[in-house]
Amino acid sequence: MIADLKPYPAMKESGLPWLGKVPEHWTLVPNRAILRRRKALVGDRHSEYELLSLTKAGVIVRDVSTGRGKFSADMGTSQEVRVGDLIFCLFDVPETPRTVGLSKHNGMITGAYTVFECRDSRLARFLEAFYVAMDDRKLLSPLYSGLRNTFPRAGHSSLTASP
Helix, strand or coil: CHHHCCCCCCEEECCCCCCCEEECCCCCCCHHHCEEECCCECHHHHHHCCEEEEECCEEEECCHHHCCCCCCCCHHHCEEECCCCEEECCCCHHHCCCCEEECCCCEEECCCCEEEEECCHHHHHHHHHHHHHHHHCCCCHHHCECCCCECCCCCCCCCCCCC
């Protein structure tokens, strides 16, 4: 398989010292070109959804039967999550164990999180791996600001997307 791979016909400088040359046809695109923010509140239908949680292990189904942990007083303000959605925690970033996860579950998550769907589902796993690597190395810190260490809205951050 690898023997069948051929080099790209033309290369260009990436402008990044750690990357070097890239195929000439590659372009940079902002996240809003590949991610779309979706905020679909579950409202009165919250009992039809499993409660999800963003953890160090990724997006998991939460065991509500134990009664442990914090729960929203109004589950109707939770938002729908679909398989393949990226969940971001864009607040209190330095204290958050994990700021991104790719959902393998349909369910709901508190409205405090930001849900994005990939315009091309084939990119979702790559984007998760990219942002987890950034998060693990604390490379997202230049992007957030303010008392609550939040990411600014669209136009100011690579993590925001147009609705």
